[in-house]
Amino acid sequence: MKNIIIVGGGTSGWMTANILAYSFKDMNITLVESPEVPIIGVGEGSTPALRNFFDLLNIQEDEWMPECNATYKTGIRFNNWSTVKDYESYFHSFPSTIDQHIQNNFFYNAQLRATGIDLPANPSSFYLAAKISEQKKLPIANENFPFEIDYAYHFDAGLLGKYLKKIAMRNGVNYKVGHVKDTELSKDYDIKAVLLKDNQEIAGDFFIDCSGFKGLLINKLPHIEFISYQDELYNDSAVAISTHLDSDAIGAQTEATALKYGWAWKIPLTNRNGNGYVYSSRYINKDQAEQELKEHLNVTSSEREVRHLSFKLGRKNKHWKNNCLAVGLSQGFIEPLEATALLLIQQTVGKFVDAYQQGGFTNKYQERFNHQINSDFDGIKDYIVLHYALNSREDSEYWKSNSKNLRNIAPRLQKLLQGWKSGSDISQLALKLGLQEYYPIPSWYAILAGHGYFPIKLKLPSDKHQVQGLDKSREFLRRSLLNYPKYLIK
Numbered sequence: 001m002k003n004i005i006i007v008g009g010g011t012s013g014w015m016t017a018n019i020l021a022y023s024f025k026d027m028n029i030t031l032v033e034s035p036e037v038p039i040i041g042v043g044e045g046s047t048p049a050l051r052n053f054f055d056l057l058n059i060q061e062d063e064w065m066p067e068c069n070a071t072y073k074t075g076i077r078f079n080n081w082s083t084v085k086d087y088e089s090y091f092h093s094f095p096s097t098i099d100q101h102i103q104n105n106f107f108y109n110a111q112l113r114a115t116g117i118d119l120p121a122n123p124s125s126f127y128l129a130a131k132i133s134e135q136k137k138l139p140i141a142n143e144n145f146p147f148e149i150d151y152a153y154h155f156d157a158g159l160l161g162k163y164l165k166k167i168a169m170r171n172g173v174n175y176k177v178g179h180v181k182d183t184e185l186s187k188d189y190d191i192k193a194v195l196l197k198d199n200q201e202i203a204g205d206f207f208i209d210c211s212g213f214k215g216l217l218i219n220k221l222p223h224i225e226f227i228s229y230q231d232e233l234y235n236d237s238a239v240a241i242s243t244h245l246d247s248d249a250i251g252a253q254t255e256a257t258a259l260k261y262g263w264a265w266k267i268p269l270t271n272r273n274g275n276g277y278v279y280s281s282r283y284i285n286k287d288q289a290e291q292e293l294k295e296h297l298n299v300t301s302s303e304r305e306v307r308h309l310s311f312k313l314g315r316k317n318k319h320w321k322n323n324c325l326a327v328g329l330s331q332g333f334i335e336p337l338e339a340t341a342l343l344l345i346q347q348t349v350g351k352f353v354d355a356y357q358q359g360g361f362t363n364k365y366q367e368r369f370n371h372q373i374n375s376d377f378d379g380i381k382d383y384i385v386l387h388y389a390l391n392s393r394e395d396s397e398y399w400k401s402n403s404k405n406l407r408n409i410a411p412r413l414q415k416l417l418q419g420w421k422s423g424s425d426i427s428q429l430a431l432k433l434g435l436q437e438y439y440p441i442p443s444w445y446a447i448l449a450g451h452g453y454f455p456i457k458l459k460l461p462s463d464k465h466q467v468q469g470l471d472k473s474r475e476f477l478r479r480s481l482l483n484y485p486k487y488l489i490k
Contacts, residue, residue, distance in 0.1 A: 001205040001361050002028055007180050007194060007217055008210030009033035011157055011342065012328025014164035016208055016349050018057060021171045023353045030174040032194065032202060037179075037212070044267050044274050045073060045254050045339035046152045048094050049346050057167065067163050069269040070155040072252040072487070074129035074139050076338070079257040083392045084452025090123055091130035091253070092450065095442045096149040098128055098480070102473040103442060107427065109470075110449040115423040118458035120470050123446040131477050133253040137484040145483035151252065152339070154267045154274075176202065180211070183220050190323045191217060206323045209330040218316065218326040227332075229313040232385045232405065234283075234398065235262050235335050236311060239290045240276035242304040243297060248488050256337060257296070258391070261289070261398045263337070264296050270489050272304075278335055281310070283398045311335075315377040318370050322363070325352055332377055337384050347376055379438030382410045383447070390451040420448055 004020060004027055006013055017031050054064060064070070075093040082088055093099070106126035109119040124130045129149055132139050139151045169175055178196035186192055193203040194217070209217035218224055230236070245268065255266040262279030277293040284292070286308050294300065315332030319325065327348050334340060351372055355365040389406040393399035406417075412433045419429040426448075427441050435444060 003204040004029045004206045004208065005194060005202055005204035006031040006208040006210055008212060009161065009165065011161045011164065012345050013210035014161055014168050015342065015345055016210055016327050017168040017173045018164055018171065019349045019353065021168060021173050022056060030176055030202065032176045032178050032180060034179040035177055044157050045154050047339060047343045048150045048152045049343045050153055053346055059167065064163055068155040068159040069271050070153050071250060071268055071270060072139050073152040073154050073254060074133050074149065074252045076254045076256055077133065078450060079255060081258045081387065081391050082452045087122055087450065087452030090450030091127065091133065092443065092446050093127040093129035094150040094152060095440050096129065098147045098149060099442065102126055102476050105473050107445055110445055111423055111426060113454050114420050116455045116457065116459055117461050119461055121449045123450050125470060126473050128477055128480055131481055132484055133251040135481060136249040136251050136487050137481065138487040139252050141483045142485065154254065154269055156269055180216050183217055185220065189221055209324060209326045210328050212329040213312065215326060215330040217324050218321065218330055221321045221324060224321060225317040227314050227317055229381055232381065233313045233335055234280040234402065235278045236313065237281045237286065237289065238276050238278045238309045239286065239293055240307045241293060241297065243273045243275055243299060245273055245489065250487055250489060252487060254339065258393065259292055259296060260396045264293060280398060283396065315374065319348060319373045320352060320366050320369055334377065334381050334384060337387060338380065340380050344376065348373055376438065382413055383439050385409055386413060386447055390447065390453050392452065416444065
């Protein structure tokens with residue numbers, strides 16, 4: 001294989017180009033980008049995996065972050081997903097080594113509360129990342145504090161795509177402007193070339209489909225099916241509006257606030273707040289959604305445009321077929337609740353590189369690869385479904401219908417919930433069920449406890465229940481926080 005052709009730019013195309021340019025230094029990589037296709041540009045959050053991507057390319061934060069109006073993110077605060085007293089809001093932190101000092105206190109309390117013992121178990125009270133965000137601290141400690149916490153980023157998606165384009169071209173990726181109108185296939189359904197609108201032909205040995213929901217390449221191949229998630233995840237639309245920053249000090253968090261027919265995000269960048277409403281068109285139309293978002297934000301108009309988006313949730317049954325790999329929206333999409341879009345791109349391209357190299361640049365491990373990526377998609381989907389199924393809202397049919405889904409969640413999640421209610425060791429159970437492959441153990445505790453998924457009637461702890469130190473945890477967090485400066489936007 002000598003020539004790789006990537007169809008489609010944006011974040012997915014240029015991230016793919018950079019990973020391939022790093023991994024296949026002797027290959028000729030060309031990216032074809034259409035001037036007629038707008039960049040979606042919403043998805044402005046990440047997981048900590050994005051740090052690994054920039055580390056791979058040896059790009060420092062002070063180089064890329066200013067160009068993308070990027071800020072730090074220590075986790076996601078979920079507001080109003082639960083109506084349980086003291087659990088109306090919780091923080092889903094990115095796990096860090098320092099958490100191990102007090103994390104077991106949270107695990108102990110949560111598991112006992114799940115069996116009916118009245119102990120404090122909101123994850124926000126036990127994790128440093130939550131307090132850093134609450135107090136609007138920078139998630140990078142002073143030099144005298146030799147402990148790091150894990151973090152991710154917020155960024156302007158359009159600017160990130162442009163930045164990655166610059167880096168890829170600097171590293172030898174060829175750039176071609178053109179609109180792909182068709183593909184030329186061999187009798188065995190290998191792609192031989194893509195045909196542009198101006199009748200140019202671009203031949204290659206391997207093709208990467210980053211063309212978005214259209215799937216211009218992957219959808220031309222036989223036996224490609226779309227596995228829908230719409231019976232489990234109802235949201236299929238979004239409306240986005242930018243607003244001014246609230247102050248010079250920001251919290252390093254994404255906010256996900258439940259509204260009547262979905263949830264609203266709030267993402268702080270260095271120059272604005274990104275806001276949006278992810279909702280189900282089964283229950284509300286676009287005009288109603290826009291109005292509800294404006295009321296939530298307390299704005300009557302916006303200096304910036306209001307953007308409406310629609311999407312279909314699900315994945316392809318095969319992401320790598322013959323000499324074509326689908327990446328990004330062309331392979332599938334899970335709604336943005338946990339900001340996993342870039343993570344799935346990284347996992348797809350990274351695992352493809354490994355499988356292709358291990359297979360001697362053949363399709364030897366194609367089936368195994370597809371199974372791995374399908375598992376990644378389904379695992380993340382299950383975790384996101386659980387957010388909705390565990391909700392306790394009753395203010396709309398949307399939320400009532402989502403809570404009824406608790407009876408239909410994946411069997412492994414059913415087993416997890418059964419273990420939770422019976423007082424089983426969730427750490428061991430999650431490992432046995434393979435759930436840690438998609439989210440770490442603390443995340444499973446966080447979502448169950450954070451939603452207040454406990455018995456309604458609780459008993460006071462007896463002498464045999466050692467109350468694991470909320471006071472000790474608070475003191476540990478208080479002293480640790482002294483080492484983190486205020487997070488000020490300059």
